[in-house]
Amino acid sequence: MTEQEIYANLSRKFGDKVIEFMEEGTHNPTVVVDAGAIAKIVTYLKDDEKLQFDSLMNLAGHDADVETEFSVIYHLVSTELKHYITLKVFTSRDEPKVASIANIHRTADWHERETFDLYGINFEGHPDLKRILMEDDWEGYPLRKDYVPAEFYRGMRIEKVK
Amino acid sequence: MGRLHAEEMVLNMGPQHPSTHGVLRLKLRTDGEIVSHIEPVIGYLHRSFEKHAENLEYQMITPFTGRCDYLAAIGSEHGYAMAVEKMMGIELPERVEYLRVIFAEFQRIASHLVAVGTFGLDVGAITPFIYCFRERELILDLFEMASGARLLYNYIWIGGLAHDVPPGFVEKAYEFLDAFDERVAEYNQILTGNKIFIERAADIGVMTPEVAINYGVTGPSLRASGVNIDIRRTEPYSIYDRFDFDVPLGQGLQGTIGDSWDRYYVRVLEMNESAKIIRQALDQLPVEGDVKSAIPRRIRPPKGEIYFRSENPRGELGYYIVSNGKNVPLRLKMRSPAFSNLSVINEIGQGWMISDVIAILGSLDIVLGEIDR
Numbered sequence: 001m002t003e004q005e006i007y008a009n010l011s012r013k014f015g016d017k018v019i020e021f022m023e024e025g026t027h028n029p030t031v032v033v034d035a036g037a038i039a040k041i042v043t044y045l046k047d048d049e050k051l052q053f054d055s056l057m058n059l060a061g062h063d064a065d066v067e068t069e070f071s072v073i074y075h076l077v078s079t080e081l082k083h084y085i086t087l088k089v090f091t092s093r094d095e096p097k098v099a100s101i102a103n104i105h106r107t108a109d110w111h112e113r114e115t116f117d118l119y120g121i122n123f124e125g126h127p128d129l130k131r132i133l134m135e136d137d138w139e140g141y142p143l144r145k146d147y148v149p150a151e152f153y154r155g156m157r158i159e160k161v162k
Numbered sequence: 163m164g165r166l167h168a169e170e171m172v173l174n175m176g177p178q179h180p181s182t183h184g185v186l187r188l189k190l191r192t193d194g195e196i197v198s199h200i201e202p203v204i205g206y207l208h209r210s211f212e213k214h215a216e217n218l219e220y221q222m223i224t225p226f227t228g229r230c231d232y233l234a235a236i237g238s239e240h241g242y243a244m245a246v247e248k249m250m251g252i253e254l255p256e257r258v259e260y261l262r263v264i265f266a267e268f269q270r271i272a273s274h275l276v277a278v279g280t281f282g283l284d285v286g287a288i289t290p291f292i293y294c295f296r297e298r299e300l301i302l303d304l305f306e307m308a309s310g311a312r313l314l315y316n317y318i319w320i321g322g323l324a325h326d327v328p329p330g331f332v333e334k335a336y337e338f339l340d341a342f343d344e345r346v347a348e349y350n351q352i353l354t355g356n357k358i359f360i361e362r363a364a365d366i367g368v369m370t371p372e373v374a375i376n377y378g379v380t381g382p383s384l385r386a387s388g389v390n391i392d393i394r395r396t397e398p399y400s401i402y403d404r405f406d407f408d409v410p411l412g413q414g415l416q417g418t419i420g421d422s423w424d425r426y427y428v429r430v431l432e433m434n435e436s437a438k439i440i441r442q443a444l445d446q447l448p449v450e451g452d453v454k455s456a457i458p459r460r461i462r463p464p465k466g467e468i469y470f471r472s473e474n475p476r477g478e479l480g481y482y483i484v485s486n487g488k489n490v491p492l493r494l495k496m497r498s499p500a501f502s503n504l505s506v507i508n509e510i511g512q513g514w515m516i517s518d519v520i521a522i523l524g525s526l527d528i529v530l531g532e533i534d535r
Contacts (some may be wrong), residue, residue, distance in 0.1 A: 027248065055375050058497040060482045073482065075469045079375055079391060080377040086469065098310060107378030111507045118212070132535060133205040142213055 001049065003029035006085050009051070014041060026077065028086040037091040038074070039099040039125070045076060046083070046104060052078045053085065056101075061112035061119040066146045070096050070121055093122060100126035118143040163220035167218050170198065175517070180519045182283050185528030187517070188507075192258030194514050200508040202325045205374035215494040220246055220461040222492065225316040230496060232313060233276050236269040236305075237474040238496075238532070239318040244399060245470035245481040249463035257400045258322050262334070264309070264443045266400075267436040271342075272301040273475035274382075274429040274436075277527035281426055282353050284524035285362040289534050290353040297345050298340050307331055321457035335444055342356045342437050344488040346430060350430065354430060363426060364417030367522035374420070377509065378502035381477025383526055386412035393473040405442050407435045414480045422525035429527070476500050476527060498532040 001009075007021040010031060010084040017037040022030045033041055045053040056077040062088040074087040091098050100123035102109040120141035123129055131138065139150045149158045176187040185206035191199040211230055215223050227242045228235030240262055247254070279294030302312040308327045309317040317324050353359055370377065376389045384391060390407045394402040410431035412424030463485040471480040479501030484493040503526050511519045 010179065027466070027470075028440070056378060056497070057478065058480050060493075060495040060497075061283040062484060062493050064486075064492065066483075074479070075470075079389070082396065105378070106376045106505070107502055108508075110501060131205075133208045135205070142210065145217075161396060 001081070001083050002105040003031075003083075006045075006051065006083070007031050009133050012043065013044060017041070021087075026086070028084065028111075032088045032090070032107055035072075035091045037099070038087065038089050038105065039101050040100045042074070042076075042104050043085070052080050055079050056105035056107045056111075059108055059115065060144065061115035061121055061146050063119060063143060067093075069093060070119055072115060072121060074101075080155045087112075096121040097124055098122070099124055100129075102126050117141070120144065125133050164194035175516075175519075177203075180250040183280065184520070185526055186528070186530055186533075188502075188523070189211050190342060190516065190519065192346065192516065193436065197511060197514055197516055197519050200331065200511045200519065202507060203505055204504070204530070204533055205532045210495060211496065213533040216529065217490065219489045220463070220491065221320055221521065222386055223491075224319060225314065227496070228314045228316060229531065230498065231476065231479075231500075231529050232534050233529050234273040234475045235314050236318060237273075237472070237479060240266050240400075241470065241472040242481055243318045243320050245483055246285055246461065246463060246473060248470055249466065249468050249483065250320075250458065250461070252321050252456055252458065254322065254456050255442065255450050255451040255453065256448045257326075258453050260443050260447045261323060261327060261453065262318060263400055263402065263405075263448070264440050265305070266273050267440045267443070267510045268301050268304060268335075268466045270436045270475045271433045272298050274433050275301075277429050277475075278353070278426065278433075279362075281323065281521075281524040281527070282359070285359060285521050287356065287359060288347070288354055290349055293345070293348060297394055304331065304335060304338065307334070322455065323453040324451045329519065332447065335440065339444075343434065346434055347428060349442070356429060356479060360416050360423060361465055362521055364421055366417075366422045366498055367514065367525065368418045368517050369425075369506065369510045370483045371420070373509055377506040379477070380499050380502065381474070381508050382428045382432060383425050383503050384477065386399065386424040388412050392473055393463040393478060397471075399472055402439075404446075405439045407439050410435065422521050425525040425527075460489065462487060470496070474499055476529065476532075477503060492514065496532070496535060498535065500526075500530075504528050 010018045017034040045051050053076040055077050057077050061074045069090040071090050076085050093158040110124055115121050116129055117131040117134050140147055141152045173190045173194050177185045189201040190197050227238040231238045273324040275294040275298045277470045279291040282290040306312050309315040343445050369387050374384045388411050395409055410428050412419050416423045447484045466488040468486040470483045471478050480497035482495040483491055486492045511522050
């Protein structure tokens with residue numbers, strides 16, 4: 001199925017939870033969906049016989065600018081039917097939260113932890129959401145565009161990068 | 163009467179441990195010698211690659227990618243270069259494509275040699291490790307001839323290569339290939355069919371295709387479970403559609419499909435296939451062509467985003483790049499194969515003995531540099 005058809009399918013099924021279809025400016029045509037509904041949509045994509053998106057290739061957080069919302073991007077592939085779709089959700093800066101899909105695609109478990117670690121996005125329903133790459137007591141979320149590192153970490157000075 | 167349960171004990175394996183292939187800590191919950199839960203603790207090698215990438219120009223990121231997966235630096239550079247080239251729509255000279263494939267496949271052999279050798283080492287076979295490193299040295303000689311470096315090359319640049327290969331390279335590459343098939347036969351003699359090795363690896367840590375796909379396991383570890391997915395074949399990038407090669411799958415020759423032995427043996431077979439690809443590429447290598455002719459003066463990909471994946475020796479290496487039209491990426495995420503491959507360890511390692519967990523971990527062939535980035 002082409003991405004356009006998948007978008008049409010999702011729109012029929014989920015109505016206004018499916019927000020828009022982006023083809024311009026990306027090499028992977030993307031469907032923007034509601035952050036709260038992502039788990040349901042991913043489950044549907046996985047279980048439906050015509051879609052069979054059984055593999056999550058990648059999950060990435062993104063922060064475009066200090067004033068915009070955070071986004072989380074999901075790259076899905078069907079190993080059986082060999083088609084692709086990219087999903088994107090937006091979530092507010094003040095209280096970033098997205099429904100977790102770690103129980104649907106186990107790949108997402110660690111990837112969501114990583115996104116939480118670096119962006120501070122809260123994945124609701126994640127079985128064990130904690131930092132994965134940084135130390136547990138690290139302050140702040142390093143990949144946010146407005147991140148300012150603390151001066152010291154456990155008595156060690158943190159070097160400033162330009 | 164059921165099995166007696168002892169009091170559970172938490173045992174830390176690592177971060178400094180010879181069998182963890184880098185700086186990895188496994189928190190094992192053990193019941194006697196049986197492992198009931200494994201929690202990998204990672205991040206010891208975190209060097210903030212993605213944060214650095216947001217402050218570096220595109221061409222300055224290339225050396226950093228090699229430092230992530232330091233056993234397959236060419237693989238990381240290749241994937242990154244292709245992703246940016248696709249964003250910018252760069253057409254490469256034929257000679258560049260061929261040389262890249264030759265180096266990528268040499269790197270695959272070198273990386274698998276480490277995987278095979280250290281896996282033997284993990285389960286107690288010391289000699290094969292030395293044999294594997296003997297061949298790996300020869301491959302590193304070839305890399306040194308071309309790029310001047312033996313481990314981290316910075317050789318594949320966006321739009322081309324750092325240098326053309328020197329005179330005598332092609333002959334030396336043929337020389338290596340001519341001897342290589344016999345070498346693989348040697349490994350099979352001393353390790354693959356070894357009774358003790360089979361006892362340690364066969365039927366241990368069986369990974370079903372469903373588990374593998376669900377956890378995002380890719381590369382040889384996935385194919386050992388009998389899933390026929392190799393990105394070089396399913397969505398050919400570069401010029402991989404021009405070569406004739408097989409995709410070896412796990413067949414459960416010594417036990418069950420998807421056991422540790424299969425994961426080992428798929429890598430052995432893949433080395434032969436890579437040698438086949440290199441031979442074809444060397445035969446077809448165009449003589450003419452400037453390897454630097456397509457390198458852009460200013461690297462500013464148009465506004466937009468891309469997720470590009472390629473087949474690294476360890477599995478699917480993906481780059482998610484967001485560009486805002488400047489010479490520095492807005493976001494660069496590396497989807498590293500070993501990161502997902504390691505996450506499956508709890509699922510397939512539960513219920514085995516501590517010594518088996520070491521075998522299972524060895525068979526997954528992880529590189530902590532790219533897990534922690």
